[in-house]
Amino acid sequence: MVRLTVNGERHELDLDPRTTLLDALRDHLGLTGAKKGCDHGQCGACTVHVDGRRVLSCLALAVAQQGREVMTIEGLALGVHLHPLQLAFIECDALQCGFCTAGQIMSAAALLGEVEHRRELSDASIRERMSGNLCRCGAYPNILAAIRRVRT
Amino acid sequence: MSTTSPRIGGFADRIDARSKVTGQARYAADVVLPGLAHAALVGSTIASGRVLGVDTARAEQAGGVLLVLTHLNRGPLGDLPNGDGDGLTADPRPPLADDRVHYRGQIVAMVVAESPEEAAHAASLVDVRYEPAPFVVDIDDADATRLADAPRRGDCAAALRAAPVTLDVVYSTPIQHPCPLEPHAAVAHWVDHDLVVHDTTQWVRGDQAVLARAFGLPRERVRVHAPFVGGSFGAKVFTAAHVLLAAVAARRLQRPVKAVLRSSEVLTAVGPRAATRQRIQLAAERDGRLLALRHHTRSHCATDRGVADLDPFYEPTSGVTRMLYACPHYEAVHDVVPLHLAKPGWMRAPGEATGLWALEGALDELACALHLDPLALRLRNHSSRDAHTGKPHASEHLRECYEQGAERFGWARRDLRPRSMRDGDAWLGWGMATATYPGNRDPASVSVRLDRERGRIHATVSTAGADLGTGMYTMLAVVVADALDLPLEWITVELGDTRLPPCPVTGGSNLTASTAPAARAACVQLRRRLLAFRRAPDESADWHELLSRAGLDQVEAVGTTDAVHDDARAHHSFGAVFVEVRVAPELGRIRVTRVVGVYDVGQVVDATTTRSQLIGGIVFGIGQALLEQLVHDPMHGLPVHADLAGYLLPTHADVPEIDVDWLEDVPDLAFNTIGCRGVGEIGITGVAPAIASAVHHAIGVRLRDLPLTPDRLLAALADASARPERAK
Numbered sequence: 022m023v024r025l026t027v028n029g030e031r032h033e034l035d036l037d038p039r040t041t042l043l044d045a046l047r048d049h050l051g052l053t054g055a056k057k058g059c060d061h062g063q064c065g066a067c068t069v070h071v072d073g074r075r076v077l078s079c080l081a082l083a084v085a086q087q088g089r090e091v092m093t094i095e096g097l098a099l100g101v102h103l104h105p106l107q108l109a110f111i112e113c114d115a116l117q118c119g120f121c122t123a124g125q126i127m128s129a130a131a132l133l134g135e136v137e138h139r140r141e142l143s144d145a146s147i148r149e150r151m152s153g154n155l156c157r158c159g160a161y162p163n164i165l166a167a168i169r170r171v172r173t
Numbered sequence: 174m175s176t177t178s179p180r181i182g183g184f185a186d187r188i189d190a191r192s193k194v195t196g197q198a199r200y201a202a203d204v205v206l207p208g209l210a211h212a213a214l215v216g217s218t219i220a221s222g223r224v225l226g227v228d229t230a231r232a233e234q235a236g237g238v239l240l241v242l243t244h245l246n247r248g249p250l251g252d253l254p255n256g257d258g259d260g261l262t263a264d265p266r267p268p269l270a271d272d273r274v275h276y277r278g279q280i281v282a283m284v285v286a287e288s289p290e291e292a293a294h295a296a297s298l299v300d301v302r303y304e305p306a307p308f309v310v311d312i313d314d315a316d317a318t319r320l321a322d323a324p325r326r327g328d329c330a331a332a333l334r335a336a337p338v339t340l341d342v343v344y345s346t347p348i349q350h351p352c353p354l355e356p357h358a359a360v361a362h363w364v365d366h367d368l369v370v371h372d373t374t375q376w377v378r379g380d381q382a383v384l385a386r387a388f389g390l391p392r393e394r395v396r397v398h399a400p401f402v403g404g405s406f407g408a409k410v411f412t413a414a415h416v417l418l419a420a421v422a423a424r425r426l427q428r429p430v431k432a433v434l435r436s437s438e439v440l441t442a443v444g445p446r447a448a449t450r451q452r453i454q455l456a457a458e459r460d461g462r463l464l465a466l467r468h469h470t471r472s473h474c475a476t477d478r479g480v481a482d483l484d485p486f487y488e489p490t491s492g493v494t495r496m497l498y499a500c501p502h503y504e505a506v507h508d509v510v511p512l513h514l515a516k517p518g519w520m521r522a523p524g525e526a527t528g529l530w531a532l533e534g535a536l537d538e539l540a541c542a543l544h545l546d547p548l549a550l551r552l553r554n555h556s557s558r559d560a561h562t563g564k565p566h567a568s569e570h571l572r573e574c575y576e577q578g579a580e581r582f583g584w585a586r587r588d589l590r591p592r593s594m595r596d597g598d599a600w601l602g603w604g605m606a607t608a609t610y611p612g613n614r615d616p617a618s619v620s621v622r623l624d625r626e627r628g629r630i631h632a633t634v635s636t637a638g639a640d641l642g643t644g645m646y647t648m649l650a651v652v653v654a655d656a657l658d659l660p661l662e663w664i665t666v667e668l669g670d671t672r673l674p675p676c677p678v679t680g681g682s683n684l685t686a687s688t689a690p691a692a693r694a695a696c697v698q699l700r701r702r703l704l705a706f707r708r709a710p711d712e713s714a715d716w717h718e719l720l721s722r723a724g725l726d727q728v729e730a731v732g733t734t735d736a737v738h739d740d741a742r743a744h745h746s747f748g749a750v751f752v753e754v755r756v757a758p759e760l761g762r763i764r765v766t767r768v769v770g771v772y773d774v775g776q777v778v779d780a781t782t783t784r785s786q787l788i789g790g791i792v793f794g795i796g797q798a799l800l801e802q803l804v805h806d807p808m809h810g811l812p813v814h815a816d817l818a819g820y821l822l823p824t825h826a827d828v829p830e831i832d833v834d835w836l837e838d839v840p841d842l843a844f845n846t847i848g849c850r851g852v853g854e855i856g857i858t859g860v861a862p863a864i865a866s867a868v869h870h871a872i873g874v875r876l877r878d879l880p881l882t883p884d885r886l887l888a889a890l891a892d893a894s895a896r897p898e899r900a901k
């Protein structure tokens with residue numbers, strides 16, 4: 022039995038030890054917001070938070086996450102109130118097909134924490150810090166605008 | 174929440190955005206059904222030859238394995254259709270049809286197991302013995318076949334001989350891949366004896382036609398869903414082999430089966446944009462007026478004779494070079510080179526993105542040779558008609574695009590001389606190019622239904638077409654909101670389902686141009702029907718009230734659009750794209766630092782999603798120019814980097830501020846009742862040549878082979894300094 026805490030809820034799962042965190046979330050917990058773009062840590066679509074840090078869930082084994090707090094896009098909003106980044110993504114049209122979107126938002130949410138102590142945050146620095154999250158639709162300028170909107 | 178109704182051309186919020194930012198939008202691979210089994214594919218490890226035998230014993234004994242399909246036990250499947258309107262497959266032979274192998278990575282077996290882990294493991298245990306045959310994967314190594322279609326006007330050869338100025342250059346493009354972020358995925362299951370498939374596809378009806386033929390079913394017994402598609406860019410037109418095999422396995426097992434491609438499989442087995450070698454010969458007057466243009470393209474196709482005979486899909490580079498500029502003498506020839514690779518397919522602006530790379534590059538060279546401003550050269554050769562057919566453009570505002578783009582960019586300050594702008598260790602350069610894409614429209618129908626609901630009206634708009642991220646949901650909602658004065662919140666749009674009114678493939682930037690007029694036509698019918706119940710002609714239209722007076726809870730109308738048949742006029746979108754690059758010659762590094770694009774796309778339906786589409790197209794152009802290439806190992810015939818760490822896509826850090834705009838009040842009303850042409854593809858066109866021209870302007874080195882990688886730039890710089898007289 023693998024014990025996972027996801028979005029504040031505890032789960033006990035009977036998992037093949039090879040199961041990645043991403044597959045556990047998607048196939049066993051029905052949390053399909055995190056996407057499998059590459060399954061190799063190359064695209065960022067599967068980004069979730071583990072103990073508050075951004076993690077590529079396709080590269081993490083589910084069994085190794087016991088005792089940690091996992092958060093997915095489904096856990097980001099507070100009830101019906103969207104997270105400011107989610108709102109900003111809508112307002113800035115920071116998405117097209119939406120396949121990268123959960124990963125972009127989770128990555129951006131962690132980024133905001135990473136840079137909290139910094140007074141200045143340049144566009145170049147945001148771009149660099151977001152470059153692990155590919156968007157084939159090319160929503161990058163709007164994603165940057167959305168992050169800027171939240172981190173004014 | 175606003176309750177005002179948006180207007181055509183305004184900025185609406187994307188109506189499906191909330192479902193996407195919360196992770197609720199369901200894509201094909203997200204579908205989970207009771208008893209779902211998982212498939213894993215086995216790709217050939219030779220590029221050409223035969224399968225001598227497949228030993229499936231170890232795979233079959235592995236834990237959780239339910240089925241191993243090979244060509245020996247796949248069972249009967251009907252022949253597949255391969256014509257427009259009827260669905261398309263990359264290979265007219267059904268998958269696992271026989272023992273022949275045409276490319277490395279071709280599916281030779283599929284394993285189905287209880288879990289994805291078990292399926293993947295068992296797939297590694299399938300032991301395939303081959304008889305390899307010689308193969309070729311390099312377009313420069315193989316013999317070409319000339320296509321019969323060779324458009325021409327005037328006498329190109331004579332004009333090239335006699336002209337005061339000529340230019341003869343070869344531009345190349347590598348194999349590039351649309352590579353949507355969502356890998357191909359399908360879930361197939363049989364309900365009674367009907368087939369239901371959740372697929373990621375640009376064309377649910379295409380899938381339906383292919384599957385119906387394969388399984389000998391009437392079409393209405395095949396249902397295909399694609400409510401959300403994670404990008405496509407041409408990659409999801411063909412009904413792919415794994416979709417058919419998932420349906421075979423699901424029937425055999427009487428369970429739903431999910432097949433998801435790995436990104437290596439997408440890059441190997443899903444057709445890419447064909448490689449091209451394009452020779453451009455130009456003849457011109459000294460003032461820059463074009464006299465002749467000869468365009469000789471070599472592009473690759475599949476080797477499989479069946480495929481080549483039926484449909485030698487080639488990159489249609491000359492479609493754009495023949496029509497764009499006034500030029501009395503023109504000739505295009507096209508050679509195809511069969512290679513042992515997956516059959517090429519479409520990628521955003523097939524033909525335009527590649528053809529303009531060559532043509533616009535050559536024009537920049539001509540401008541340099543004549544000491545002309547590249548923009549002035551374009552204006553000198555501007556054509557207000559399709560230069561080949563002679564048909565006048567119904568609505569053409571390219572000059573205004575040039576003018577406004579140049580103004581926004583500050584083009585007038587450009588010094589003609591290369592190496593005229595330095596910033597620290599780097600050189601800056603400015604380049605520009607023309608963008609264009611044809612207006613396409615296909616037969617489509619859209620239904621609009623009004624329901625009386627809890628004291629107000631609710632509209633449901635439905636059509637089978639898919640939203641690939643293109644903004645279809647929002648566009649249709651805006652059209653209906655505008656036509657019926659409804660707030661967006663009162664409108665639901667249903668897409669991507671074969672049960673909905675018929676709609677063409679989402680491709681060729683056609684879907685808005687096809688469905689928006691149909692949606693409006695449906696609204697016009699509804700208005701007419703309901704307005705008959707007004708008590709006085711000036712009574713304001715309250716649909717809820719009128720519906721109840723009519724004694725109805727619900728009213729529905731279907732609007733249609735037909736195909737374009739305009740013998741008198743041509744329909745094209747245009748644009749002008751301006752680029753600034755920053756080149757670090759020591760590192761060979763090129764960064765795009767600024768892009769301005771101004772477009773004439775007719776009437777914009779929704780500004781938000783149009784802007785995103787144009788920006789997305791430009792980002793694709795940056796990838797085309799600087800990063801993307803699929804290189805095949807000549808020893809083994811496989812891509813040397815079939816993953817997203819090797820096939821480089823533009824990242825956040827590669828993309829600068831992009832300033833896009835479009836001309837207002839230029840509806841192409843001869844094209845459709847709204848006057849809109851599509852915007853999905855024009856954005857990529859012109860970007861790569863503008864970048865290469867900017868690189869030349871920065872450092873005086875001409876690069877003619879995509880992508881413009883550091884090694885190529887460094888080699889060109891070394892070459893130029895070894896032969897300084899050639900470095901202009």
Ligand code: FES
Binds near residue numbers: 056057061064066068
């Ligand atoms: S799916 Fe995990 S990084 Fe791509």
Ligand code: FES
Binds near residue numbers: 115116118121354
């Ligand atoms: S929105 Fe499609 S990949 Fe980012």
